[in-house]
Structures are given as structure tokens and as C-alpha cells.
Amino acid sequence: MIFVENEGNTDPRLNLALEEYIARKFNTDHDYLLFYINEPSIIIGRNQITIEEVNQEYIEDNNIHVVRRVSGGGAVYHDHGNLNFSFINMHDVTKLHNFKEFTRPVVDVLKELGLDAEMIGRNDILVKGKKISGAAQFSTGKRMISHGTLLFDTDLGEVANALNVKMSKIESKGHKSVRSRVANISEFLQQKISIQDFRELLLKGLYAEDEAFETYHLTPEEWKGVQELKAEKYDTWDWNYGRAPKFNVKRNKRFVVGELDVRILVEHGLIEDLKIYGDFFGKDSVTELEGKLEGLPYDKPSIENALETVDLSNYFGAIDKEEFIEFLYGADEGH
Template identity: 40%
Template sequence: MRYIYNPSTDPAFNLAAEEWLLTRSGDEIFMLWRNRPAVIVGRNQNTLAEIDEAFTRERGIPVVRRLSGGGAVFHDLGNINFTFINNGNPSEGLDFERFTVPIQQALRSMGVECVFSGRNDLLIEGRKFSGNAQHFHAGRILHHGTLLFASDMADLSGALRVDPEKYRDKAVKSVRSRVTNISSHLQAPMEVTEFIAALMGFVSGGASPEDMALTGAEAATIEELADQRYRTWDWNFGSSPAYNFEKRTRTEGGLLDVNLYVKKGRILKARLFGDYFGVRDVDALEERLIGSRHERGELEARLAGVDLDEYLHDVTLPVLLNCLF
């Protein structure tokens, strides 16, 4: 098995690294890595239905889709991610627990008692500190999991807070759990970098750190894949399943009900209802929305220069944009 410590904290690069190692390398892999603050959504999720769009946008928190299924998670530098890539047959089915055994053993060696629970979680004293997911490709299994070590719980809850009534779809929904940090349960204080070194040392059996880096050629190819997929709106948002979006907002101009039908990230139908006033038929405004990505920047560009007051009296562009998310 090849042991890799990936020091990058770029979520797009790191998820691209997983894909490249799964699809382009024949090695069996164990890798540790971290992301700077980011929201990572599951392969089958509706991205906008999982995040607080204003929260992530205002704080510049990237939102990136991963290859595997499961729910959305918040990553920061206090969260460690582990990846196993093994040769295996999908017909064997999903088996989350066996890949977590080395992690459980490592934690117990540090005095932290933990258990596997439910479908894909690890718990300490009944609280979740690790969620796991898997993806199969051409006779190979990608298993990855989170390890909350010293994550900022306030950011975690804020980035993933969303009104569930706004979206009607068949996408996989995230399930929120009571969570805890590993650092709160250690017998002696430990920095996150010390914990990473201890975990890698245990799982690898003391492999040399000098042998754990990606090569320059690997990193360059992974960077290309990150640009092609993991940094694109089409992958991170446009790959969401079709959905209906509904939102009711009380504005200065009156009540505004927005109804959108979105497929492959683009608005195919748009209706604006309410008790607002206007001198022009709102149909023309609805037509401007059709064909646009359900994305704030593109919608803002489409509506720039439109005299909104003629359609929706006392509704400004920033207010209307907020009604569309």
C-alpha cells in the first residue's frame, strides 16, 4: 500500500487528487489531507438545497461536489480527511465499517474509545466525529471519511443551514447529527499536526514521511483535473438533480412568491406571484430568468439595466436576487 500525506488545503485540488489516484493509479492508497473552510456536497445532492447560499458567498467559502454519495459536510483545518483506495468488486456491496477499523484502532491507542454506528458513522460517547462515503470505479473502491479534530462548530452549522421548504426534489438530503471533536476526548492535549503524524504513523506502521508526497508530475496532472471539474460551476452546482424552487418573501412592494423549475442548474420555468404593483406585465421579467443558471452572478447580469420598478414596484435588484435563493 502507498501512504500519502497531501499538504494541500485546496478542496478542488484535494478532491481531484482522490479521483486521479482512483482512476489513473493502480496503487492501493491510504491518504491524509485537510481542506481550508469549504462545503463538500455529495454526488447525488442538490447543492443549493444543502447550503446557506448567502453565508457561503459572503464568507468566500467554496462549495465543491465530491465523487461519492452521502450528505453535505463542512470542512475546515480542524477536520482531517482520510482516504482508502483499494482494489475491489462493487458486487461485494458497500462496507463502510471495515475501512474504519484502522482509524478506530489508532484512536484507541491514543486513549479515545469510539464505535462504528448506523450506516457510516463513528461516534465518541454517542456523538458523531466521522462520516464516511464510498465510490466504485473499474474494480476499485474509494472510501473516504472525515475526522473532526478541532473544527469550528459555529461555521459548520452556519454553512449548512438552509430552509428545507424552498426546494422540492428527489435529491439525497443530508441528516444533521450531534457532533464532537476528537481533541475534547484526548487524555493529553495534542495539536492537529501532531495528531495527523500519530495517525499516519499508526496506520502506515511507521512509513517514512519522505516517501509520502505526490510527485511533481502527479500534482500537475491533478491540478489540470481540478480546473476541468472541481473548480467549475457545472460540476459543483449544475450537476444537481432537477428541482422546483419556491420562496415567499415580504418586500417593501408587497408579498412576492417565486416559483422556479431548474434542470441541470438552469432555470427552465419561472413564475412570480404576489400582491405587488407594477405597470408592465411580469411575464417579460419571467422570460429574462429562463435559460439562466440558478446562480446569483448570472441572474444579476441578466437583470442589470432592467427597470424593475415597472414590474415590481418598490422591489430593488438586491431584494429580488435574495428572493431567488
């Protein structure tokens, strides 16, 4: 594995561009690891409606970045006390949604530091029942990005201030507050260390696990490519916020795979526009699925027929098709 040095950059737009650039442009014969620390920012999941996830007035008043990432899952808060890791490997269907597989080296190093860390649920690392890390994945079809956060010394009070935490998420977790569910790694360490020391300890542990581990520094030409991707994508309002569609049908439901939110514009009985949002994880873009439904009559038989041969697990993970169809078109006060 090759560790890619991000040269201490803390701009979230640049770091996310670097991550994607490595996945799309670097030699596919190697696996890569990237660490980065971001300035205060909210990182939005690929399928989420940004304006409904953030406290816009608060983030503007406090100069907090808002950036969308390429992977699914929910919105997360980053600051200088949060260490982010990213494993970039060849696409492997057996590792897709297998968060235990790629977080295992991180969990092993945390255990060596004396933390009773374990992977719980679909994508969280917990210590003594407290979440200290969340993870997500993205596939280009050829390469996979498996990345996550490590709460080391984050200002946890800012999580609730900057995010609009939905009641459905709070209810599903069985807790009353975000602060009660999360903790910093530094709280569990017997000896006080800095986040940079923690980063080095992680690297040392990962190096010890792989004798062929090496460090790589990007060339000026490669950095130019990263900057271009940042300017074309991650700096744009269209990518980070986008335009939520006009709609006259709105539905929201929490499934086993995560929360789904659908907005449908129906005109003259036809689905003119349909957008699916949420904190779910999927291999394929839901834009592809949306396209299969747009233009159809907004009735259950038409939706059932369009989805008959569609494998919904590619878009959401393990979801029941009949339940999903009922979600799109069923008796509901929002219809």
C-alpha cells in the same frame, strides 16, 4: 499500503482532484492512503442539489468553498480543524458499503489514543454517543475510494451556519440540533495536541499495522495531471452546482438508505426529464437509472415495467422496489 503525501495543500478542489487522480491513474497493484486538511468549505455529496444544501448568502459572505465530491452521502463542512482520510483500493463487492471494513484501522488508532470509538449506523464513528466522523464511498468499477472526515478541532458552530440542515434529517436523528449530535476528537483527549500531531499519531499507528507501509511524493508530471483534472472538473460551476431541472412533480422521502428527492418534468403525459437527488450511497450512477425512465408515459404500469429487471440496490443500497415505485408515482399532494 502506500501513503500519498499531499504536500500540505488545503484547497478542497485540489485535494478532491488528487484523490480521484490516484484512483484513476495510479498503479492498481497497490492500495493507497491519503490525508488532507481543507480550507473552510462545504463538500457536497454526488447526488445532492447544491443550492438546497447550502446557505448561499452566508458562504459567499464568509468565503467558504463549495465543492462536489464523487461519492454519495450528505453535505459536510470542512475547515482547518478537520482531518480527512481516503483509502483507495481495488474494487471489491464485499467491501462496498462496508464502512466498518475500511474505517477499522482508524477506529483502532483512536482506541489506542484512549477514545472509546465505534462504528455506528451506516457510516458514522461515534465517541460517547457523539459523531466524530462520517464516511462515504465511490467506485470507478475497478478502484474504490473509501473516505471520511475526522472532526478534530472544527468550528462546529459553522456547520449549522453554512449548511441548510433539513428538518427530515433532524427528525430522523431524534435530536434538535446538529451541534448536539457531533463533537471534536480533541474534546476527548486527555493531553492537548495539534491536528498535525494527531495526523502523525494516526500515521504512526497505521505504519505499525503494516510493515510494508511507505510514503510517496507525486512527480511534477503527476501534479500537472491533478491540476488538469481540477481545472476541467472541480473548478467548474457545472460540476459543483449544476443545473437543477425544470419540474412539475417534486417528491421527497426518507428511506432506510437515506433521503431521496426526485424532480420530474412531465409534458403531454411523458417523462421528459427526471433527476434523483439525495444523501444515499450507491455503486452505480443514478444517471443510468434516470435514463431508463425518461421518455416513458408517466404512469405506474410503465414505471413498473421499466424497473422489472432493474436491481435498485446498485443505485441506492437495500431499498424496496415497490416502495420506490410508489414514491415515484403515487397519491401525493405534490403530483
